[in-house]
Amino acid sequence: MSFIAIIAIIVSLLITIYLGKRWQFWFNFELTGYSQIAYWVVMIVAGLSFILSKIFNGISTYWLPLISNVILGLIICAIFITLIFDAIRWLSKGRFTVNLLNKIIYIVCVVGLFIFGHEMAINPKIVEYQVKIDKPANVDHLRLVQLTDIHVNELTTHKSIQQMIDKVNQLNADFIVITGDTLDQRLKPFTELGFDKQFQQLKAKYGTYIVFGNHEYLGTTQADNSEQDIIKTFQQAKMKVLKDDIVYLDDVGITLIGRDDLSSSRYDVTRASLSDLIMFADTSTPIILLDHQPKDLDEPANLGVDLMISGHTHRGQVFPINLVVAAMYKNSYGMYQNPEQHFTSIVSSGYGLWGPPIRLMSRSEIAVIDITFNNQQKLTNSPQ
Numbered sequence: 001m002s003f004i005a006i007i008a009i010i011v012s013l014l015i016t017i018y019l020g021k022r023w024q025f026w027f028n029f030e031l032t033g034y035s036q037i038a039y040w041v042v043m044i045v046a047g048l049s050f051i052l053s054k055i056f057n058g059i060s061t062y063w064l065p066l067i068s069n070v071i072l073g074l075i076i077c078a079i080f081i082t083l084i085f086d087a088i089r090w091l092s093k094g095r096f097t098v099n100l101l102n103k104i105i106y107i108v109c110v111v112g113l114f115i116f117g118h119e120m121a122i123n124p125k126i127v128e129y130q131v132k133i134d135k136p137a138n139v140d141h142l143r144l145v146q147l148t149d150i151h152v153n154e155l156t157t158h159k160s161i162q163q164m165i166d167k168v169n170q171l172n173a174d175f176i177v178i179t180g181d182t183l184d185q186r187l188k189p190f191t192e193l194g195f196d197k198q199f200q201q202l203k204a205k206y207g208t209y210i211v212f213g214n215h216e217y218l219g220t221t222q223a224d225n226s227e228q229d230i231i232k233t234f235q236q237a238k239m240k241v242l243k244d245d246i247v248y249l250d251d252v253g254i255t256l257i258g259r260d261d262l263s264s265s266r267y268d269v270t271r272a273s274l275s276d277l278i279m280f281a282d283t284s285t286p287i288i289l290l291d292h293q294p295k296d297l298d299e300p301a302n303l304g305v306d307l308m309i310s311g312h313t314h315r316g317q318v319f320p321i322n323l324v325v326a327a328m329y330k331n332s333y334g335m336y337q338n339p340e341q342h343f344t345s346i347v348s349s350g351y352g353l354w355g356p357p358i359r360l361m362s363r364s365e366i367a368v369i370d371i372t373f374n375n376q377q378k379l380t381n382s383p384q
Contacts, residue, residue: 005051008051009048009051012048012050012051013044013047013048015047015075015079016043016044016046016047016048018082019043019047019075019078020040020043022082022085022086025098026082026085026102026103026106027098027103046071046075047075049071049072050068050069050071050356053065053067061154061186061189062154065153065155066155069356069357070356073114073117073118073356073357073358074110074114076117076318076356076358076360077110077111077113077117077358078110080113080360081106081109081110081113082106084109085102085106113360114358117318117358117359117360118357120358120360120362120363120364121357121358121359121363121364122160122357122364123363123364124164124167124351124363124364124365124366125364125365125366126167126365126366126368127348127365127368128367128369128370129335129346129369129370130370131307131335131344131346131369131370132371132372132373132374133286133342133344133371133373133374134306134342134374135284135285135286135306135373136253136373136374136375136376137252137254137285137286137373137375138250138251138252139251139252139373140372140373141371141372141373142174142175142252142254142371142373143172143173143174143175143369143370143371144173144174144175144176144177144288144368144369145168145173145175145176145177145204145366145367145369146176146177146178146179146309146346146348146366146368146369147164147168147176147177147178147179147182147366148178148179148180148181148213148310148311148312148350149180149181149213149311149312149314149348149349149350149351149352149354150164150181150352151181151182151183151215151350151352151353152182152184152189152195152352153184153185153186154189154193155357156184156189156193156195156352158193158195158198161195161198161199164351164366165201165202167366168202168203168366169201169202169203171366171368173203173204173368174204174205174206174252175204175205175206175207175208175209175256176202176204176207176208176209177208177210177290177309178208178209178239179211179213179291179292179309179310179311179348180211180213180214180261180293180311180312181213181215181216181292181311181312181350181352182210182216183215183219183230184215184352184354185215185218185219186219186222186225187219187224187229187230187233188224188225190233191233196236196237197237199237199238199239200237200238202238206251207240208239208240209239209240209242209247209256209258209290210239210241210242210258211242211243211259211260211261211291211292212227212230212241212243212261212292213261213292213293213311213312214261214262214263214292214312215354216230217263217264217267217269227243227269241258242256242258242259242290243258243259243260244258244259244260244271244272244277245257245258246277246280246281248281248282248285253285253286254285254286254287254288255281255282255287255288256288256290257274257277257278257281257288257289259271259277259289259290259292260272261292261293262291262292262293262295274299274303274305275303278304278305283303286306286307286371286373287304287305287306287307288305288306288308289305289308289309290309290310291308291309291310292310292311293310293312294310294312294329294330294332294345294347295329297330297331297336297338297343300343300345301338301341301343302341305343306343306344307343307344307345307346307369307371308343308345308346309346309348309369310346310347310348311347311348311350312347313325313347313349314349314350314353314354314362315332315350315361315362316332316361316362317349317353317354317355317356317359317362318356318358318359318360318361318362319360322361330345331345331347332347333347333348333362334346334347346367346369348365349363349364349365350365351364351365351366352364
């Protein structure tokens with residue numbers, strides 16, 4: 001068992017004990033004997049349900065994850081409401097008492113927060129960025145639409161994917177870029193549930209480009225789920241797969257680099273260094289880098305990358321994880337610019353979800369990146 005799994009179990013147990021004790025107080029649970037034992041067995045199973053669903057994922061790929069994810073979402077909402085109730089009781093010096101009205105308010109608040117969080121998860125917003133690249137291109141303007149962290153699995157609905165496709169197709173993209181974690185882990189739901197056919201509906205003037213994320217690699221040891229299986233399926237869905245690939249797009253005069261994911265080394269895949277890739281790129285052209293994890297922003301800035309587009313972070317998805325993520329990355333969400341090196345990083349919170357079907361202090365999104373170029377430089381340098 002990994003260190004992270006042990007920490008997750010310990011944290012889940014501590015949260016379960018806290019909620020269990022506070023619910024006994026706020027709901028006047030007077031339990032003794034077997035009823036006390038039964039109560040804590042139910043609490044512990046519920047508190048560990050998400051972890052247990054990952055351990056026993058071979059039993060069910062739909063109902064077990066669905067129930068455990070909903071339970072986890074409700075537990076997260078219950079933690080926030082319980083902390084608020086405890087704080088109000090402490091500030092009121094005990095005058096905020098346990099009664100029927102407050103029990104009803106508590107339940108309504110937990111359910112209401114869950115519904116709000118679910119709405120933030122399933123109703124994506126369009127986030128727009130304006131980027132100026134200080135290099136000439138063959139066009140004055142490009143519109144990139146970014147999708148990331150869709151996490152297609154057995155729980156994904158055709159409605160949510162169609163909503164995504166319809167929104168993207170209304171944005172008149174020159175390019176669509178999908179920056180990893182399109183799959184949650186298994187390729188099977190993507191093909192057997194027909195999502196590959198839906199992805200074929202994506203429309204962009206110059207096509208759709210996709211890179212791997214860490215979740216693409218999670219199931220690559222399984223049968224019919226290898227790297228090549230995933231690549232072939234993405235290509236059949238009319239997406240151009242970039243795995244440490246460089247594409248010079250002559251029509252628009254830009255260089256597109258798609259990196260393999262940072263996690264690939266765990267699966268005996270050697271990821272090319274960015275410095276090696278840049279050797280085969282024309283740095284006088286605008287260089288746009290697709291890299292799932294925004295791990296290191298200094299290297300691409302130093303090597304002449306103009307725009308780096310990433311996902312992976314989900315903007316934390318649920319408070320206070322967003323604070324942890326912000327501490328881990330120089331740019332955990334939004335746009336970061338280094339004007340001295342003419343470098344821009346954009347990180348999207350992503351379209352999909354991992355784990356609980358809620359977002360708190362983050363929201364699902366589709367990113368629109370409008371890029372302009374310094375074509376005056378081309379005119380200045382052209383012979384008179």
